[in-house]
Amino acid sequence: MNEDPHVQLMLRFQSGEQSAFKQLFEAYKIPLLNFIYRYCQDYRVAEELSQEVFLRVYKTVSSYRPDAKFSTWIYRIATNICLNEIRTGKYKYEINNACFDSGSEIKEFQAVDSRTYTGVDEGIVQKERHKEVRSAIKKLPDKQRMALLFSVYDQLSYKEIGHRLGCSEGAVKSIIHRAKITIRDIFLKKGNKQDK
Amino acid sequence: MNRECKKHRKNLVAYMDRELPRKRLIQIDEHLQGCALCQKELEELRMPVAALLEWESIVPSAGYDRVFWEKVEGLKAGQKNRKEKSFSKQFRLCFKPKFALVTSAALAALIFLITFFELKPLNNEPSQSEILFVQDFDLLYNLEIIENREALENFEVINFLDILEQEVNG
Numbered sequence: 222m223n224e225d226p227h228v229q230l231m232l233r234f235q236s237g238e239q240s241a242f243k244q245l246f247e248a249y250k251i252p253l254l255n256f257i258y259r260y261c262q263d264y265r266v267a268e269e270l271s272q273e274v275f276l277r278v279y280k281t282v283s284s285y286r287p288d289a290k291f292s293t294w295i296y297r298i299a300t301n302i303c304l305n306e307i308r309t310g311k312y313k314y315e316i317n318n319a320c321f322d323s324g325s326e327i328k329e330f331q332a333v334d335s336r337t338y339t340g341v342d343e344g345i346v347q348k349e350r351h352k353e354v355r356s357a358i359k360k361l362p363d364k365q366r367m368a369l370l371f372s373v374y375d376q377l378s379y380k381e382i383g384h385r386l387g388c389s390e391g392a393v394k395s396i397i398h399r400a401k402i403t404i405r406d407i408f409l410k411k412g413n414k415q416d417k
Numbered sequence: 418m419n420r421e422c423k424k425h426r427k428n429l430v431a432y433m434d435r436e437l438p439r440k441r442l443i444q445i446d447e448h449l450q451g452c453a454l455c456q457k458e459l460e461e462l463r464m465p466v467a468a469l470l471e472w473e474s475i476v477p478s479a480g481y482d483r484v485f486w487e488k489v490e491g492l493k494a495g496q497k498n499r500k501e502k503s504f505s506k507q508f509r510l511c512f513k514p515k516f517a518l519v520t521s522a523a524l525a526a527l528i529f530l531i532t533f534f535e536l537k538p539l540n541n542e543p544s545q546s547e548i549l550f551v552q553d554f555d556l557l558y559n560l561e562i563i564e565n566r567e568a569l570e571n572f573e574v575i576n577f578l579d580i581l582e583q584e585v586n587g
């Protein structure tokens with residue numbers, strides 16, 4: 222029997238207990254929202270897509286089988302939604318044209334600034350660096366981007382990332398290594414351009 | 418870049434993530450101490466990852482939960498509608514010309530069954546007529562086969578089995 226408490230909640234929801242679904246929603250809404258936000262970098266799209274993930278859970282409850290950890294299952298849904306909706310679906314245009322200076326972005330930078338403020342120049346440099354890293358992340362190929370996000374923010378093992386992305390442990394290791402080199406290269410190229 | 422640098426650079430990401438055998442880690446440590454170029458290379462790899470960690474988490478907007486539960490309600494209503502639509506679609510399908518024969522046959526069979534078998538009340542309580550006049554249940558249990566129920570029904574009180582048998586056998 223699968224002893225993952227979230228799997229147990231999902232099974233309770235499957236047998237009709239609506240409050241179990243509410244608990245799962247509360248447990249995963251912020252992590253999922255952040256994962257999707259870091260992937261697409263658009264606050265509104267991230268909110269809509271994270272809700273879409275839960276709606277997918279709701280719709281497929283009758284066919285749910287507790288084969289894996291619940292987190293693995295729900296993140297797999299999330300990665301599929303991101304890949305389908307953002308890369309090819311209705312959000313493609315919005316994401317490609319999203320501006321970095323959206324309201325949420327500015328608010329977030331302000332939060333970072335007030336927390337780590339060490340002087341005007343330092344603040345500006347740091348702000349600029351954050352902006353560059355995010356821009357670089359956005360340029361990573363989909364799988365590299367997702368794998369890197371799972372590795373950095375959730376500190377998952379290669380094996381678990383593999384389960385979420387549907388690839389082998391070895392493949393994940395190589396994807397993450399490549400992601401770190403790619404992001405460094407994008408970063409350096411930008412830096413060199415600015416120096417000139 | 419000399420040969421030593423080339424050899425270690427391809428392992429710098431694995432070194433950064435401490436994913437190499439101990440012996441290799443020590444070799445790279447030693448090389449880094451004397452090589453400013455490889456140190457810079459390592460720093461360039463580390464910096465974007467470190468900057469990623471400074472990326473603060475966001476929280477959902479004020480209306481996030483409300484909008485979501487409204488979507489759930491919409492989904493529930495949609496599911497209910499679909500079920501009803503699917504039932505009425507199947508019902509209408511029964512009256513389409515190509516299924517008319519099957520539907521008529523099914524209806525005829527149903528009417529036949531209703532007319533030939535008396536409809537029993539839904540509860541399993543025996544009706545007064547079913548109780549008959551059998552007061553001595555021991556007696557009833559002793560009869561293996563009651564072939565002529567009418568004969569049984571004619572008895573108001575069954576006192577002795579042999580009387581019953583005589584009546585049944587004429």
Ligand SMILES: [Zn+2]
Nearest residue numbers: 422452454455
């Ligand atoms: Zn070197």
